[in-house]
Structure formats: C-alpha cells, structure tokens
Amino acid sequence: xxxxxxxxxxxxxxxxxxxxxxxxxxxxxxxxxxxxxxxxxxxxxxxxxxxxxxxxxxxxxxxxxxxxxxxxxxxxxxxxxxxxxxxxxxxxxxxxxxxxxxxxxxxxxxxxxxxxxx
Amino acid sequence: xxxxxxxxxxxxxxxxxxxxxxxxxxxxxxxxxxxxxxxxxxxxxxxxxxxxxxxxxxxxxxxxxxxxxxxxxxxxxxxxxxxxxxxxxxxxxxxxxxxxxxxxxxxxxxxxxxxxxxxxxxxxxxxxxxxxxxxxxxxxxxxxxxxxxxxxxxxxxxxxxxxxxxxxxxxxxxxxxxxxxxxxxxxxxxxxxxxxxxxxxxxxxxxxxxxxxxxxxxxxxxxxxxxxxxxxxxxxxxxxxxxxxxxxxxxxxxxxxxxxxxxxxxxxxxxxxxxxxxxxxxxxxxxxxxxxxxxxxxxxxxxxxxxxxxxxxxxxxxxxxxxxxxxxxxxxxxxxxxxxxxxxxxxxxxxxx
Numbered sequence: 001x002x003x004x005x006x007x008x009x010x011x012x013x014x015x016x017x018x019x020x021x022x023x024x025x026x027x028x029x030x031x032x033x034x035x036x037x038x039x040x041x042x043x044x045x046x047x048x049x050x051x052x053x054x055x056x057x058x059x060x061x062x063x064x065x066x067x068x069x070x071x072x073x074x075x076x077x078x079x080x081x082x083x084x085x086x087x088x089x090x091x092x093x094x095x096x097x098x099x100x101x102x103x104x105x106x107x108x109x110x111x112x113x114x115x116x117x118x
Numbered sequence: 119x120x121x122x123x124x125x126x127x128x129x130x131x132x133x134x135x136x137x138x139x140x141x142x143x144x145x146x147x148x149x150x151x152x153x154x155x156x157x158x159x160x161x162x163x164x165x166x167x168x169x170x171x172x173x174x175x176x177x178x179x180x181x182x183x184x185x186x187x188x189x190x191x192x193x194x195x196x197x198x199x200x201x202x203x204x205x206x207x208x209x210x211x212x213x214x215x216x217x218x219x220x221x222x223x224x225x226x227x228x229x230x231x232x233x234x235x236x237x238x239x240x241x242x243x244x245x246x247x248x249x250x251x252x253x254x255x256x257x258x259x260x261x262x263x264x265x266x267x268x269x270x271x272x273x274x275x276x277x278x279x280x281x282x283x284x285x286x287x288x289x290x291x292x293x294x295x296x297x298x299x300x301x302x303x304x305x306x307x308x309x310x311x312x313x314x315x316x317x318x319x320x321x322x323x324x325x326x327x328x329x330x331x332x333x334x335x336x337x338x339x340x341x342x343x344x345x346x347x348x349x350x351x352x353x354x355x356x357x358x359x360x361x362x363x364x365x366x367x368x369x370x371x372x373x374x375x376x377x378x379x380x381x382x383x384x385x386x387x388x389x390x391x392x393x394x395x396x397x398x399x400x401x402x403x404x405x406x407x408x409x410x411x412x413x414x415x416x417x418x419x420x421x422x423x424x425x426x427x428x429x430x431x432x433x434x435x436x437x438x439x440x441x442x443x444x445x446x447x448x449x450x451x452x453x454x455x456x457x458x459x460x461x462x463x464x465x466x467x468x469x470x471x
Contacts, residue, residue, distance in 0.1 A: 004237050004238060004239045005237065005239065006141065006237075007141055007144065007145060007226055007236045007237040008223065008226045008227075008237050008239075008245075010138075010141050010142055010145050011145055011149075011222060011223045011225065011226040011236070011237075012219060012223045014142075014145055014146070014149060014222060015218060015219035015220065015221070015222030015223045016215055016219045018149070018153070018218060018219070018222055018369075019214060019215030019216075019217075019218040019219050019366050020215055022191075022194075022195065022362040022365060022366055022369075023199070023211065023214065023215070023362050023363065023366065025195050025362065026194070026195045026196075026197065026199050026361040026362035026363075026365075027199060029195055029196055030195065030196055030197055030198050030199060030361055031198050032198055032199070033198065034200070034201070034203075036203075038200055039200065039201065039202050039203040040202065040203065040204075041202050041204055041205075041264070041265055041266035041267075041358065042266055042268065042352070042357050042358060053262070053265065053270065054267075054270075056270075056271075056274055057274075059278075060274050060277075060278050063278045063281060063282060063440075064278075064281065066444075067281040067282065067284070067285060070285040070288075070448070071284070071285065071288065074285065074288035074289060074291075074292060077289075077292040077455070078243075078244055078291075078292065078295060078301070081292050081293075081295035081296040081299075082295060082299060082300065082301060084296055084299065084459075084462055085299055089463065092459050092462075092463055095459070096456065096459070099452065099455065099456070102452075103452060106448075106449075106452075110445070115440070115441070115444045115445060116437075117436060117437035117440045117441070
C-alpha cells in the first residue's frame with residue numbers, strides 16, 4: 001500500500017517545479033531595473049507612511065478558532081462515515097449525540113453574535 | 119502499458135531509475151494536459167463572458183484568438199518581477215509556489231477512467247481536502263510578505279472566507295462518504311454504477327449545491343470575489359505581484375477550479391459513467407463513447423457554470439458572504455448529515471445497500 005504514496009511525492013516535487021519554473025524564467029528573461037518609486041508598496045499614489053502590518057479585527061481570530069473546532073469535528077466524522085455499515089444503530093446514535101453537542105455550541109455562539117459581521 | 123515500459127527500461131538501467139522514470143512520465147502525462155486545459159480555460163472564460171455580453175472576446179492572436187493564452191504567458195514572463203523593498207523577499211517568492219504546488223499535487227488521486235489513476239490510495243477524499251487547504255497558506259503568506267495594506271486586508275479576508283467555506287465543504291464530503299462507504303475515489307465512482315438515477319446527486323442534491331457554492335468561494339470566484347474587490351482593495355492579496363508571480367497565482371486559481379469540477383463530477387455526477395446506462399435505446403447507441411469523454415463533458419459543463427456565474431451574479435458584500443457560509447450552508451450540511459444517516463439506516467433507494 002505504501003508504494004502508492006511514491007507518485008504523490010513525485011507530484012509534489014513536480015508541483016513545486018511548476019511554480020518555481022515560470023518564476024525563474026521571468027527572473028532570467030525579464031528586464032530588471034528597480035527604482036525607489038517602483039519598489040515602494042502600492043498605496044494609490046500616496047507615500048506609504050507607516051508599516052502596513054497593523055492591528056486587525058478580532059473577528060478574524062474568532063473565525064479561525066471556530067474553524068478549528070468544526071474542522072476537528074469533520075476529521076472525526078470521516079472515519080465514522082466509512083464504517084457506518086458495520087457500527088449500525090449504536091454508531092449512528094452516538095455520533096448523533098456527539099453532533100448534537102456541537103450544534104448546541106453552534107447555537108450558543110450564534111446567539112452570542114460571534115457570527116455577526118456588520 | 120506502464121509496466122511494460124518499466125520492464126523494458128530496467129533492461130538498460132537500474133531498477134529504481136526505471137521505476138522513477140515511468141512514474142515521472144505518468145505524472146507528466148497527467149499534469150501537462152491539465153496545465154494546457156487551465157491555459158485554455160482562461161481563454162474560454164473571456165470568450166464565454168464576451169459572448170454573454172454580446173461582444174467578441176479576444177480574437178486577434180491566432181484564428182479566433184485561440185493562441186491568446188500563450189501570448190499572455192509569454193507577455194507575463196517577459197515583464198519585470200518587481201520586488202517591493204519592504205517585503206520579506208523569500209516569503210514573497212515562496213507564496214505563489216505554495217499556492218500552486220498543492221493544487222498540482224492533488225491531481226495524484228483523481229481517477230480519469232476505469233483504473234486510470236496515478237496513485238490509487240484509500241484515503242483519496244481526505245488527501246484532496248487536506249492538500250487543497252494548504253493553498254490558504256500561500257494566500258496568507260503572500261499578503262503578509264507584501265507588506266502592503268491592500269495585500270494584507272485582502273489576505274485576511276481571503277483566509278477567513280476560504281476557511282469558513284472549507285467547513286461546509288468538509289461536511290458535504292462527509293455525506294458523500296456516508297453514502298459511498300469509502301474514501302477511495304475510484305470506489306466512490308463504482309458505487310454510482312447503473313444509470314443517472316444511481317448517481318449520488320439525487321440523495322445529496324442539497325450537498326451538491328453546497329459543495330459547488332463552497333467551491334466557488336474556495337477559488338474566490340464571483341459572486342464571492344470580495345478578496346479581489348477592485349473597488350475597495352484593488353486586487354487583494356496579490357497587488358504587489360507582477361510578472362510570473364501574478365501568473366502563478368492565476369494558474370493556481372484556475373487549476374483549483376478544474377480540480378473542484380473534477381471532484382464534483384466524480385462524487386456527485388457519476389464520474390466516468392455514461393448518463394444513459396440501462397436506458398433501452400440510448401445505451402447501445404452511446405456505448406462506444408469511452409468513459410473519460412463522459413467525465414470530461416461533465417467537468418466542462420461544471421466549468422461553464424463557473425464562467426456563467428461570473429457573467430451573471432453581482433458580488434456579495436463581505437458580511438453577506440460570511441452569513442451565507444456560517445448561517446446557511448453549515449446548518450444545512452449538519453442537518454443533511456442526520457438525514458443521510460437516517461436514509462442509510464433504512465436503506466432507502468438504490469444508493470444505500
């Protein structure tokens with residue numbers, strides 16, 4: 001079974017080459033005449049007057065945290081979905097309980113307004 | 119065929135080299151046509167949207183503009199690669215590669231026909247989901263390394279959007295796995311044998327919609343292209359990219375579109391099976407058409423939907439987009455997991471057995 005993963009390695013290497021190749025070609029073939037104006041960050045004609053790595057909205061963090069919870073849930077559901085035939089009603093109900101817990105949390109965060117973007 | 123080639127090569131070379139060369143050949147045979155398809159998809163997009171807006175689209179380069187993608191690629195290669203002086207140079211260059219490489223790597227497990235798959239691993243769906251989510255890193259790194267306000271905001275929006283819709287996409291995949299009972303893409307297609315009423319789009323119709331809509335959002339296509347939002351943040355996370363840096367991002371986006379169309383066709387629309395299977399007159403009439411033609415027709419139709427949506431829908435506002443993802447698609451998918459569980463328990467229809 002493990003030898004099936006060798007082509008994936010080749011694919012990854014080739015994918016990287018497909019990304020690096022065109023970049024290298026444009027480094028070699030294209031003109032390179034940098035000047036201060038050209039290399040300054042784009043800001044609609046202004047001089048960039050501060051570092052652009054500024055504070056940003058806390059809701060992006062919130063989305064990231066919620067994503068981790070749900071993505072873990074999906075990772076749990078994947079193997080469960082495969083063996084659904086063998087685990088029968090007990091497996092179905094136990095996952096129903098597990099999912100219900102998640103749904104309760106989901107309703108809570110919905111009511112708390114964690115999903116609001118005004 | 120490839121085994122014969124490997125055997126023939128190993129007469130002259132070391133065994134490992136023969137294996138490696140056959141493998142590389144296989145991979146190139148898969149990836150090159152896809153890259154060409156991606157190139158022509160950009161042309162198809164401009165043509166389709168052109169005709170929908172009653173104009174010609176590109177028609178200068180070659181007959182009817184057929185060589186336009188190559189002219190575009192050549193032009194992009196010959197342009198200067200601007201390296202903004204405040205950027206983190208290495209991250210700035212790694213980002214486009216990180217966006218493209220996973221999309222190429224995901225093709226390893228896609229079956230194009232009966233047995234026509236490079237790497238027939240038993241966790242195919244999981245692999246595609248995992249690998250395609252690495253693309254988000256390319257976006258975040260591009261936005262961060264550019265050190266430009268527009269790029270930064272664009273990257274934040276893009277990553278939040280992709281991450282949100284990935285959940286809906288994951289749940290939709292779970293329902294497919296519940297019906298199919300396997301993560302191997304070839305076996306998922308085998309489960310849909312016997313006419314279009316056996317395909318999974320009937321029991322999973324809402325999930326087909328959810329998966330495709332999430333796919334639109336994952337690839338930042340209109341109606342979900344707030345990431346690019348020309349009027350607000352210019353071009354989003356790739357404002358600072360010129361030349362092939364920009365080109366590689368575009369390549370990644372379009373390759374992702376093709377990948378999502380393939381996944382939709384394989385998981386919901388019967389893969390390489392003909393829609394006329396087990397239909398009295400039509401089946402013998404169309405039996406000569408090889409399977410991969412049917413798969414490509416389905417993929418072409420789905421790709422046309424991508425372009426059609428772009429020509430038809432106005433852009434969502436960001437709060438509307440997040441509302442659709444979190445408050446409509448995710449609850450719908452959770453409910454449908456329960457529904458499919460019940461359907462599975464009572465073995466309804468030809469899909470569960």
